[in-house]
Amino acid sequence: METDTIAAISTPVGEGGISVIRVSGPDAISIADQIYQGKKSLDKVPSHTVHYGYIVDPEAGERVDEVLVTVMRAPRTFTREDVVEISCHGGMIPVQKTLEILLDHGARLAEPGEFTKRAFLNGRIDLSQAEAVMDLIRAKTDRAAKVALSQHDGKLSRLIQRLRSEILETLAHLAVNVDYPEYDAEEMTAGFLRERCVYISGEIERLLQTARQGKIYREGIKTAIVGRPNVGKSSLMNALTHENKAIVTDIPGTTRDVIEEFVNVRGIPLKLLDTAGIRETEDVVERIGVERSRQALKQADLVLLLLNYAEPLTPLDRELLSLIKEHSSIIIVNKTDLPRQIELDEVKRLAGDVPIISASVKEDRGIEDLEEAITRLFQLGKVELADATYVSNSRHIHLLRRALTSVKDVIEGIDSGVPLDMVEIDLKNAWESLGEVIGDSVSEDLIDQIFSQFCLGK
């Protein structure tokens, strides 16, 4: 248990309806009580009750704000420590002042994510559940939020725990037989062990199959819109944006400083990559356009290539057509409201298997087809979220792959006649890798690194 009492503003900073300051730790209630003026002393009130009163600066002897104070006693709280929440009037000065007074009276400013970190360290939630809190905050679509909430509810944790206890039982069974080796027992054990490992690897594989979709929901599809100048890239972006009430966000209070733009296409978040470089004057683009596109394409999960129906193909068009083949791509032949100049047969030939959509962004035609093509390309919307446990976090995916490799090593070992006490180590490794997903046996550095990505006050 921590001995520090921490405090932070838990609502966004700025003008608003109300702002909440959260205080957690052994002295939360006594510190709050020193600066609170109301009918009762906070020391005396029952847990989980709300009290009206004033925050006063005891030294200056003046009132700072009119507030509601919530008192929650350990262990039935978010952090499992004593928690006090002070709801101030929204606005900078009273809130900042209240926080300052708390800090003057023995609280310490919380680090980013420290409340959630305490919930984890005090065993209320495991690491994957804590990570889901952040995913929930950052979710860009309904589905992303559902995936995060289900992980937060412990769906993934329970599955991991079940697999770990399967492994542990198997290891126990193995230990008994390895310690008392008799010829028959060894044979039986190998058969049993192989069967268990086949089952466990199947379960891990099933989970990993959801990774591609899970990652898409969590992180978005990194999308590059490419094409030569004036072909309609900005117009297409706007069309996708408006039709789908795009959420254009920056993510404040996080370690990232780039502003990311998301478009919500039928519940799938497209994360638009900045292709500013391809939006330059015609002759510059002919020189550097291909190189810039190459850079954008390198990071992209999805490439939308725009061609102009009303003009013949240019060398840049042909170059881009050949580049996009290595990616998940869609070709959009735009400006079909104008007379045709483009060589459609050549486009089809160069496109190969890449789907081609004809569109007039100006007249709002082809957008639906494009959305359809995107969902088809990523095979999304097929699995019902309700029955699937999704794995969406790169850290979890990496650990599951590692566990899978270890379990497969056991199976291969058995098949090539390796003694059982030698394959045992691989099975232990699998158990440990799975444990790291839920935060069992992870290093302090990793824990710090994960929680430092949270917002202040979370």
Ligand SMILES: Nc1nc2c(c(=O)[nH]1)N(C=O)[C@@H](CNc1ccc(C(=O)N[C@@H](CCC(=O)O)C(=O)O)cc1)CN2
């Ligand atoms: N005002 C406020 N709103 C909030 C939070 C908060 O801390 N304060 N939360 C924080 O991010 C989220 C809610 N999460 C919470 C999760 C657990 C507990 C809690 O007290 N759990 C206890 C008791 C549960 C019970 O009484 O059944 C426990 O699990 O032991 C509180 C909030 C979102 N809204």
Ligand SMILES: Nc1nc2c(ncn2[C@@H]2O[C@H](COP(=O)(O)OP(=O)(O)OP(=O)(O)O)[C@@H](O)[C@H]2O)c(=O)[nH]1
């Ligand atoms: N006729 C017609 N005009 C279009 C269509 N789509 C876009 N335009 C027009 O084409 C021009 C260029 O569109 P933008 O969306 O700015 O093209 P862009 O590719 O982003 O251009 P750059 O930023 O210069 O690379 C604008 O005048 C649009 O109104 C279309 O489907 N039909």
Ligand SMILES: [K+]
């Ligand atoms: K008091």
